[in-house]
Amino acid sequence: MVMVVPRLQGLASPNSLSFLDKRIATRVLLSNALGSRRLRFSATTRLGWCGDEPLHHHKQQSTALHATTVMSTEDLGAVERAAPVSTPEMEVLLDMLKWDKQGLLVAVAQHVDTGAVLMQGFANRDAVSATLASRRATFYSRSRSSLWTKGETSSNFIHILDVYIDCDRDSIIYLGKPDGPTCHTGAETCYYTSALQLLQGGGAKPLLPTLLSLESTIAQRKAEEITNLAAKPSWTKRLLENPKLLCSKIREEADELCQTLEASEGKARTASEMADVLYHAMVLLAAQDVKLEDVLATLRARFTQSGVEEKNSRLKQV
């Protein structure tokens, strides 16, 4: 049995996930009620265009995201597409890669600081060359048969710090720092839909990589604290409500972490105390609306120099 459901385009934003869940749950119940084992979504349910960004979509997007975009002067203006560059070194590198029959390989964009996977597209020789030369993530659009630089019209570029090649040489990672949200929906990453949540309904909690997941949980507790809607006991909420308690815990946990070294308390204890320090310090970040991403960016900027040189340079500033 084939059922055609309405276009889901309007449901694709991260904020409407629970509504999307409900829709799917309803269809599953409907499917069961009808005795059908299969329920097909129409081909019109394609939700977005991040993999292949068609131009008409760019037009819709550029206005909406304009306000949140950090733009340098060179980004202003019309479509800004990175160009491939041919050097002997580049050609050797491109020759090393294993291209499929269409001359493509899979390119995954990853956030250099948080580690979040931002999006996935395909790249041909020119796209990889343009990315390495311009340091802006550039893909090959199969639907438009042309290169496209992520952000070429929205200005949400992904600034590339390195490109990683896998052992098979047929898949690469664009490791970079995005200017703004990568997804056309305004989400930071295109991967915001949890399959387990879809399968299990609203009960399942999507799980991000650990630190991002912890940050999201703490943010949720903070929101509950403000709206006073929560009934569940929460240590995080107590800490958020009581800065004195929070700071005393951070000092205590840092001290206990040091004791693991001073008293040789063993690896398991060290990992546990470090987890305590991280958690409490992240509550302090949330209390001050500081994003982990900004901390990691600070850390990255710092350790690209020798520690001593950096320390000296900071001492001079003081």
Next chain:
Amino acid sequence: MVMVVPRLQGLASPNSLSFLDKRIATRVLLSNALGSRRLRFSATTRLGWCGDEPLHHHKQQSTALHATTVMSTEDLGAVERAAPVSTPEMEVLLDMLKWDKQGLLVAVAQHVDTGAVLMQGFANRDAVSATLASRRATFYSRSRSSLWTKGETSSNFIHILDVYIDCDRDSIIYLGKPDGPTCHTGAETCYYTSALQLLQGGGAKPLLPTLLSLESTIAQRKAEEITNLAAKPSWTKRLLENPKLLCSKIREEADELCQTLEASEGKARTASEMADVLYHAMVLLAAQDVKLEDVLATLRARFTQSGVEEKNSRLKQV
């Protein structure tokens, strides 16, 4: 001009990267010397098989990785391939996904704790269904036209905690915890080759996501300290050599982090002090050979419960 170079299979391990760099640098110089703009690597330079793991490779691998593999009793024995499961909910989910002409989509495996991208393969309906049902990352091998569960013979399974779907519904992330190294070379991830390092020779330093990169830099300083080969000044080395100094810095930085809240010193200062805490605490981890991954796993295990419940349960244990 086409040059055939020897098979590079023996050069593919992460430890031999600098040697691989030299080989490529030599070829580039050779290419320039010969006045050739292009230098082709032979089709025999395919380095590995992680995307499609042929069986003969599994045999080579399983012995080598055996010692480092954490195996549960159910993993022991012959090939253990996950099986697809059909339920109405699963079929709705699979119908939502956008499959290419071969019935495939791109599947990226990501480490739940570190955020490292482990490998990339392709998945068909059965592979996604088998992954969700068994909670073990399962792919479709295009070369063997069959399902394969990562680790089915090596026992290095990737235990899935969630599956993320992108906005286009044609790309998914297997978010999981690997039992051991994911790559057939013994590397933790298949993406260990930096394109910038290949292009720029040994001078470029590969950049991992920030915390992993910092961990790697600290580990390098520790190795230099032990072998006494380094001449460059390094604050990290001083901290590693002097536990008293390290602990005093950790307590001091934790105190300064607290002051950002107590004295409302602003977001930039908070991010900076948190970066200091993280860096010094990570030096302490390195001093005790504790991996960040283990800290993050501890943290993940902890915050799946309510903080207060978890705290109470720990208090009972003390």
